[in-house]
Amino acid sequence: MKEVRKMDKKVELYHGSGQIVEFPEVRKTRYTKDFSWGFYCTKSYEQAYRWAERKHKHGIINVYSYTENKQLKIKKFDQMCDEWLDFIAECRVGKIHEYDIVEGPMADDTIWNFVNDYLSGNISKAVFWEYAKFKHPSHQISFHSMRALECLTYERSENVDDDTVE
Template sequence: MALMTVYHGGYMAVKQPEIRKGRNIKDFGTGFYCTVIKEQAQRWARRYDTKVVSIYEVRLRPTLKIKEFKDMTNEWLNFIIACRSGIPHDFDIVIGAMADDQIYNYISDYMEGTITSEQFWVMAKFKYPTYQINFCTQKALKCLQYRDYEEVK
């Protein structure tokens, strides 16, 4: 597979990525989240006092079990609902759009039955593009090669 550059936004350079189980359940479950969109990683880093974007080169291995959502679909929505509900999956890597805070509010409304699936899609389709890659297993983390970091101003 082709070599690509990915970015991870945080409060320090991460030379040795790890999978840490946090109290917050994320879109694609537990893992190490990156993006190919540098500006998005910078937005992630701006949540912290010290703002750092780590840069990696990645070559995805064909032996990995990869789930890619090319579009925001009902399958993507149901996968995020399952992950955010704590239901595990068996993928090494999951790739797709990110449900930011606003979209997740719509997902919560949909889960509670406040809005229909059709209403969710009308509200969600106007968001700016996002992209996330979750490295979910130790095997997946071996695809990442740390290159450098940048401080975000």
């Protein structure tokens, strides 16, 4: 199991993909994600591995060093909370936020189903939290502007079978 490595105030981040992504981009897609459109990474090598393996025939883990720029608008959620739930609910229905970078727990498919039930009025916020308390969300950090992407430095890419490709 790989740990987060700090390198001179830099943190290593991972992006699971089907290709080498030396130059990350913010792309609008058909569906918005937890924190809206952006370039998504994680501190967890294992999570990036799952993203790459699950969604792509030939998965690649792209590795970046990240240096936070305190001049950017950054929103951090340390854990799932009411503010986090409201934020991802708004993002998932298309609301755009003003942050350059958003970091926090990821609503996986199971948690997202609970969020969807909450948004549809099928369950209350209290019931959402009752369901979600048994789930252990994973980490994500999303980059939403060109200035935010400048905080990332491409280091290398690896096949999901751990053979280095670049």
